[in-house]
Amino acid sequence: MINPRRPSGFNEFLPNEQIAFNAMVSTIKAAYEKHGYAPIETPALELAQVLLAKEGGETAKQVYRFTKGDTDLAMRFDLTIPLARYAAEHYNDLVFPFRRYQIQEVWRAEKAQAGRFRQFYQCDIDILGSNHALADVDVLLAAHSALKSLKLNGLLFKISHRGIVNAWLEEKKLNKHATTVLRAIDKLEKIGTRAVSEELIGAGIKKAEAEEIVSFVSKSGKAKEVLQFLKEANIKNDNFKKSLESLELISESLIAGGMKPAEFIIDLSIARGFDYYTGMVFETVLVDQPKIGSVCSGGRYDNLLGQYRKDPIPGVGASIGLSRLFATIKDKLLNGPANPAQVLIIPFTKEVDGYSLEVAAILRLAGLNVLVYPNHDKISKQLGYADKLGIPAVILIGDHEKEKNIVTIKNMKSGNQKQIKRDKASSYLKKII
Amino acid sequence: MINPRRPSGFNEFLPNEQIAFNAMVSTIKAAYEKHGYAPIETPALELAQVLLAKEGGETAKQVYRFTKGDTDLAMRFDLTIPLARYAAEHYNDLVFPFRRYQIQEVWRAEKAQAGRFRQFYQCDIDILGSNHALADVDVLLAAHSALKSLKLNGLLFKISHRGIVNAWLEEKKLNKHATTVLRAIDKLEKIGTRAVSEELIGAGIKKAEAEEIVSFVSKSGKAKEVLQFLKEANIKNDNFKKSLESLELISESLIAGGMKPAEFIIDLSIARGFDYYTGMVFETVLVDQPKIGSVCSGGRYDNLLGQYRKDPIPGVGASIGLSRLFATIKDKLLNGPANPAQVLIIPFTKEVDGYSLEVAAILRLAGLNVLVYPNHDKISKQLGYADKLGIPAVILIGDHEKEKNIVTIKNMKSGNQKQIKRDKASSYLKKII
Numbered sequence: 001m002i003n004p005r006r007p008s009g010f011n012e013f014l015p016n017e018q019i020a021f022n023a024m025v026s027t028i029k030a031a032y033e034k035h036g037y038a039p040i041e042t043p044a045l046e047l048a049q050v051l052l053a054k055e056g057g058e059t060a061k062q063v064y065r066f067t068k069g070d071t072d073l074a075m076r077f078d079l080t081i082p083l084a085r086y087a088a089e090h091y092n093d094l095v096f097p098f099r100r101y102q103i104q105e106v107w108r109a110e111k112a113q114a115g116r117f118r119q120f121y122q123c124d125i126d127i128l129g130s131n132h133a134l135a136d137v138d139v140l141l142a143a144h145s146a147l148k149s150l151k152l153n154g155l156l157f158k159i160s161h162r163g164i165v166n167a168w169l170e171e172k173k174l175n176k177h178a179t180t181v182l183r184a185i186d187k188l189e190k191i192g193t194r195a196v197s198e199e200l201i202g203a204g205i206k207k208a209e210a211e212e213i214v215s216f217v218s219k220s221g222k223a224k225e226v227l228q229f230l231k232e233a234n235i236k237n238d239n240f241k242k243s244l245e246s247l248e249l250i251s252e253s254l255i256a257g258g259m260k261p262a263e264f265i266i267d268l269s270i271a272r273g274f275d276y277y278t279g280m281v282f283e284t285v286l287v288d289q290p291k292i293g294s295v296c297s298g299g300r301y302d303n304l305l306g307q308y309r310k311d312p313i314p315g316v317g318a319s320i321g322l323s324r325l326f327a328t329i330k331d332k333l334l335n336g337p338a339n340p341a342q343v344l345i346i347p348f349t350k351e352v353d354g355y356s357l358e359v360a361a362i363l364r365l366a367g368l369n370v371l372v373y374p375n376h377d378k379i380s381k382q383l384g385y386a387d388k389l390g391i392p393a394v395i396l397i398g399d400h401e402k403e404k405n406i407v408t409i410k411n412m413k414s415g416n417q418k419q420i421k422r423d424k425a426s427s428y429l430k431k432i433i
Numbered sequence: 434m435i436n437p438r439r440p441s442g443f444n445e446f447l448p449n450e451q452i453a454f455n456a457m458v459s460t461i462k463a464a465y466e467k468h469g470y471a472p473i474e475t476p477a478l479e480l481a482q483v484l485l486a487k488e489g490g491e492t493a494k495q496v497y498r499f500t501k502g503d504t505d506l507a508m509r510f511d512l513t514i515p516l517a518r519y520a521a522e523h524y525n526d527l528v529f530p531f532r533r534y535q536i537q538e539v540w541r542a543e544k545a546q547a548g549r550f551r552q553f554y555q556c557d558i559d560i561l562g563s564n565h566a567l568a569d570v571d572v573l574l575a576a577h578s579a580l581k582s583l584k585l586n587g588l589l590f591k592i593s594h595r596g597i598v599n600a601w602l603e604e605k606k607l608n609k610h611a612t613t614v615l616r617a618i619d620k621l622e623k624i625g626t627r628a629v630s631e632e633l634i635g636a637g638i639k640k641a642e643a644e645e646i647v648s649f650v651s652k653s654g655k656a657k658e659v660l661q662f663l664k665e666a667n668i669k670n671d672n673f674k675k676s677l678e679s680l681e682l683i684s685e686s687l688i689a690g691g692m693k694p695a696e697f698i699i700d701l702s703i704a705r706g707f708d709y710y711t712g713m714v715f716e717t718v719l720v721d722q723p724k725i726g727s728v729c730s731g732g733r734y735d736n737l738l739g740q741y742r743k744d745p746i747p748g749v750g751a752s753i754g755l756s757r758l759f760a761t762i763k764d765k766l767l768n769g770p771a772n773p774a775q776v777l778i779i780p781f782t783k784e785v786d787g788y789s790l791e792v793a794a795i796l797r798l799a800g801l802n803v804l805v806y807p808n809h810d811k812i813s814k815q816l817g818y819a820d821k822l823g824i825p826a827v828i829l830i831g832d833h834e835k836e837k838n839i840v841t842i843k844n845m846k847s848g849n850q851k852q853i854k855r856d857k858a859s860s861y862l863k864k865i866i
Contacts, residue, residue, distance in 0.1 A: 040446065
């Protein structure tokens with residue numbers, strides 16, 4: 001006898017959880033389709049030398065990589081590199097600007113700890129082939145719609161622009177420290193201004209400059225205010241001006257597209273760790289649940305396909321960490337049923353099995369989800385079955401019902417029972433479920 | 434520069450194919466939910482010693498198995514063993530009879546050849562915890578509904594019962610050859626009666642007996658006829674009687690549940706290769722496309738969980754090979770669009786971007802899928818974009834439209850253009866898309 005168990009870090013759901021998770025996924029899909037993103041999927045396994053072309057260090061260690069026959073394979077660890085490979089491979093068959101959403105699992109052998117999964121769902125949208133700020137706006141509005149459709153409270157988009165921070169550093173003749181600065185300011189919220197200052201000083205930046213940097217990137221607030229602050233900074237640098245214009249256009253367009261002014265801020269401390277970002281970057285938090293961190297983040301990258309293609313293709317994207325998001329909202333979703341059936345039919349004896357199946361077929365045609373109990377158990381056990389699975393209505397069928405061409409319907413919420421002609425059953429059921 | 438490519442045998446879809454595939458999956462899901470099956474998913478990776486407990490030979494060689502750290506891992510190669518592990522692991526949290534559907538990829542390192550994939554989708558339904566023929570009927574009716582909802586022509590279920598064949602062999606004192614016979618008769622359709630006879634003779638069965646066996650298992654036809662033939666065989670064996678009764682009940686119930694008599698036959702040559710089947714077994718063919726083989730198959734197994742649990746749990750299931758089925762029907766599905774958008778909005782200049790985003794938000798609220806072109810390209814290029822993606826309506830927005838609070842709608846099918854108040858746009862669009 002083998003102990004039935006899973007490898008550590010590999011989660012799976014009970015049916016009621018799976019139903020709630022699938023509902024969340026469907027809602028997000030619908031939102032992304034409403035914004036004109038097309039679905040794609042990529043294989044779980046890629047050639048290691050193709051997938052890991054640019055990766056090194058921590059990520060490479062976490063990748064599930066192995067050899068089968070002569071082939072060096074690696075499991076998908078994000079949805080961004082596979083998108084770049086996909087777009088480069090199918091370049092001639094795709095229509096640009098190419099807009100895709102992708103909802104699939106990724107695998108990372110992270111250290112096992114509470115709340116850390118080694119298999120989890122990501123949900124990415126990207127637009128490849130437009131360098132216009134309208135594409136940035138498009139991604140932000142679509143992600144906003146997707147998260148709003150989940151009825152999340154206290155949604156706040158924190159938006160910044162790599163160009164602003166880079167140009168400001170250039171202006172201050174600190175651009176040789178750009179990477180150090182971007183990595184350090186990402187930690188502002190976690191470790192605070194003093195610790196970031198110290199980190200910058202430790203990296204060879206003068207104290208006064210470190211403090212000026214921290215003061216600048218700590219700027220955060222309503223779009224209007226921060227944009228005004230940036231204008232008044234009076235930086236002549238072209239990249240600064242262009243980035244500022246883009247950030248202004250984004251702010252105005254988000255409002256035109258339906259976001260409320262209270263739903264986004266400009267926060268110059270948002271840097272995003274990935275080196276591939278080149279323009280707008282953002283994170284999204286739930287202000288009521290600060291511990292969760294960012295539930296959706298992304299930004300603009302202007303040469304992600306560079307490793308696979310000579311001509312650069314600009315892109316912008318957003319990624320929702322679905323498994324983590326679900327873990328934070330599932331409590332309010334899990335009161336739902338453990339089975340999609342709306343009606344359970346209980347045939348009392350084998351003599352009424354056929355009649356019961358006929359009734360089931362009629363009700364399904366009328367659009368109802370109907371489960372015929374696949375055995376002749378005690379009625380009490382079968383009623384308990386409906387109760388445990390959260391099925392709201394039960395139909396009891398014995399000889400009497402078959403003879404009279406009727407059904408007895410039990411409303412599981414009220415406990416009421418009613419006998420009704422079998423052709424009238426579906427409209428009655430639709431009222432009580 | 435790295436050549437962007439995939440490992441051999443790993444397929445992926447272009448957006449129009451993915452949209453068609455997803456539509457097929459949604460249709461099947463809806464059918465299974467209509468029959469009261471609940472969704473579950475299991476992890477891609479399982480512990481090798483748990484997943485491969487019973488497997489050996491060919492299957493084990495095809496499994497993607499590797500070590501990460503100290504852990505011996507194996508990728509899911511079917512949905513049946515993971516179901517057994519899942520049901521045994523979560524036994525106390527599940528409600529029996531447990532009914533689940535599962536639509537996920539499986540991985541098998543098969544020899545690469547045309548039409549053979551190393552990653553493909555399976556779609557399984559199973560009922561665990563009922564040994565009643567009603568459960569067999571339930572699975573058959575649900576699979577029938579799922580396949581019918583795909584509008585497949587010439588659907589034919591071929592049903593048999595292991596008990597009939599086994600009991601008949603027992604009666605003929607040939608039961609020691611049962612495994613040989615079951616494996617050989619599975620090949621009847623492929624290699625013909627003579628070759629099967631020869632195979633049986635080669636395995637040590639006498640010529641007359643081999644011919645009698647082949648003659649018996651070749652029996653195939655309308656349920657009524659074959660049931661009559663079996664009754665007239667006049668076999669006293671209890672298992673034969675019980676199996677015959679069950680097969681009769683199944684046949685009658687399928688009709689009561691909505692299957693047409695022309696949609697199924699009893700075919701005693703259906704044996705299914707897997708050793709775990711113990712009762713009813715079936716395959717499903719499209720009579721117009723005999724080359725495809727079985728698109729859906731399954732049967733009853735009474736101790737699949739035996740390797741993980743002491744107490745047996747009877748089960749019955751059906752499996753659709755989704756990727757293969759899709760390959761056979763996609764031609765008629767692929768005339769569809771490459772993007773879910775129903776409307777493309779073209780803002781002529783940056784002055785009308787905001788107005789365009791407002792219009793998009795209004796139309797989305799009205800339920801339409803709307804794509805705002807994320808750039809200011811040539812109009813002809815943008816119209817070509819709608820055309821290539823299969824978007825049926827385009828909205829053109831310039832200064833005039835913004836000033837007058839109207840939109841210009843172009844019907845991409847007819848080429849007609851119409852100017853309309855922006856609040857009236859959604860109802861007009863719904864008529865023309």
